[in-house]
Amino acid sequence: MSTPNQASSSGMGASRFSQNNFDLIRLVAAGEVAVRHAVHHIRPESESGPVFWLLDLIPGVPVFFFLSGFLISRSLERASSLRDYFRNRALRLYPALWTCTALSVLIVFACGYMASSAWTPRGLGLWIACQGTAFQFWNPEYFRGFGVGVVNGSLWSVSVEIQFYVAIVATYGILRRLPPRLFDPGLAVLAVAFGLVAHNRSEIAQGLDLWSGSDLAGRLFRVSFVPWYYMFLLGVLAQRFHAILVPLLVDRVFAVIVVYFSSLLVEHFVWGLPVGNEISSYLVPGMGCAVLAIAYSRPTLSHAILGRNDVSYGVYIHHMPLVNLALWLGFAGSWVAILAVLLLTVGLALVSWRVVEQPWLSRKRGAQRAFGTPSAAVT
Numbered sequence: 001m002s003t004p005n006q007a008s009s010s011g012m013g014a015s016r017f018s019q020n021n022f023d024l025i026r027l028v029a030a031g032e033v034a035v036r037h038a039v040h041h042i043r044p045e046s047e048s049g050p051v052f053w054l055l056d057l058i059p060g061v062p063v064f065f066f067l068s069g070f071l072i073s074r075s076l077e078r079a080s081s082l083r084d085y086f087r088n089r090a091l092r093l094y095p096a097l098w099t100c101t102a103l104s105v106l107i108v109f110a111c112g113y114m115a116s117s118a119w120t121p122r123g124l125g126l127w128i129a130c131q132g133t134a135f136q137f138w139n140p141e142y143f144r145g146f147g148v149g150v151v152n153g154s155l156w157s158v159s160v161e162i163q164f165y166v167a168i169v170a171t172y173g174i175l176r177r178l179p180p181r182l183f184d185p186g187l188a189v190l191a192v193a194f195g196l197v198a199h200n201r202s203e204i205a206q207g208l209d210l211w212s213g214s215d216l217a218g219r220l221f222r223v224s225f226v227p228w229y230y231m232f233l234l235g236v237l238a239q240r241f242h243a244i245l246v247p248l249l250v251d252r253v254f255a256v257i258v259v260y261f262s263s264l265l266v267e268h269f270v271w272g273l274p275v276g277n278e279i280s281s282y283l284v285p286g287m288g289c290a291v292l293a294i295a296y297s298r299p300t301l302s303h304a305i306l307g308r309n310d311v312s313y314g315v316y317i318h319h320m321p322l323v324n325l326a327l328w329l330g331f332a333g334s335w336v337a338i339l340a341v342l343l344l345t346v347g348l349a350l351v352s353w354r355v356v357e358q359p360w361l362s363r364k365r366g367a368q369r370a371f372g373t374p375s376a377a378v379t
Contacts, residue, residue: 017074020295025063029058029059029060030315032058036056038338042341060277062231064316066235066238069164069233069236069239070292072168073168075089091364093158097131100317100321105124108146119142131152134159136152136155139151146328164229167232184237184240190233192230196281197230201227208221234288245289245292249292252293267280318349
C-alpha cells in the first residue's frame with residue numbers, strides 16, 4: 001500500500017507543514033478556557049459582560065480537538081510503528097499530567113481540606129490512578145466540598161483526547177480495508193455521521209438516562225469521544241487535504257475569518273444559540289478553516305512571540321486546582337484572586353514546559369517511514 005505524500009506543487013512540503021502558529025493558537029484557546037473558568041467560578045457576576053462574551057468567540061475545546069485531529073493523524077501516518085505512535089503520545093501527555101496530579105494532591109493537603117474530609121488512602125489512590133491514566137472525569141464524593149466540588153474538572157477533555165488516540169488507529173485500520181480511493185470519502189462519511197450524533201447529543205444523552213434509569217449513562221456519553229469525534233475527524237481530513245486547502249485559506253485569510261465570526265454572531269444574536277464550547281456542529285468546519293488560515297498566515301509569528309515554549313497544555317491542566325484553592329481560601333468575588341490564579345497558572349505552565357514536558361518530549365522517536373495509509377487524496 002502506498003504511503004502518504006503530503007507535498008504538493010504549491011510547495012506545502014514537510015518543512016512548511018510544521019512551520020505554523022499552532023503553539024500560539026493553542027495558548028489562546030487554553031487561555032480562553034482558563035479565564036472563562038476563573039471568572040465563572042470566582043466572580044460569576046462579571047461573566048455576562050461584553051468582554052467575556054467575546055471570549056466565547058474562541059471555542060477553546062473545539063479548537064483543541066480539531067488541531068488534535070490535524071496533528072495526531074499526521075503523527076500516526078508518519079510513525080514507524082504503532083508502538084512508537086503510542087509511545088510518542090504518552091510522552092506528550094503523561095509527564096505533565098502526572099505532575100499536575102501530584103500538585104493537586106499537594107494543594108488539597110497543604111490547604112487543610114483533607115483534614116476535614118472523609119477520605120481513605122485506598123480511595124485517594126484510586127482517584128490518583130484515574131487522574132493519571134484515562135479516567136480523569138471520575139471524582140469521589142469526599143472532594144465535593146473543595147472549591148467547585150471537582151479538583152480538576154478540565155481534565156475530562158484529556159480523557160476524550162486519549163480516546164481519540166485509540167479511535168483514530170481503529171478508524172484507519174477499518175478504512176484501510178477499503179479500496180485506497182475510498183479512504184478519504186470514508187473519513188468524510190464518518191465525520192458527517194459523528195457530526196449528526198453531536199448535533200443531537202442532548203437528546204441522545206437524555207435517552208440514555210431514561211434507558212438506564214439514572215444520569216450515569218448520559219454523563220458517560222458526554223465524556224466519551226463519540227459526541228466530539230467529528231471535530232477530530234474534520235482535523236484529520238484537513239490534514240489529508242492540507243496541500244490544497246491551506247494555500248486557498250491563506251490567500252483569503254481575512255475573508256475566511258470574517259465569514260466565520262459573522263456566522264457566530266448570526267448564530268447567537270439571530271438564532272439565539274450558544275457559542276463557545278457549545279458551538280453548533282455545522283459551524284465547526286468554518287472554525288477549522290479560520291484556525292488553519294491563522295496558523296499558516298505569517299507562520300513565524302508564534303515563534304517570534306513564544307520562542308520554543310509551548311505552554312498551552314500546562315495552562316489548560318493547571319488552572320482549575322488553583323481556582324479551587326482560591327475558593328477554598330475564601331477569595332470568591334475577588335479580581336485580585338483571578339489575576340493571581342492566572343499568573344500562577346502561566347508560571348506553573350512555563351515550569352512544567354521547561355522542567356517536565358520538554359525533557360520528556362526530547363525522547364520522542366522521529367518518523368522513519370509512513371504507517372500504512374493510502375496517499376492523501378490531494379498530493
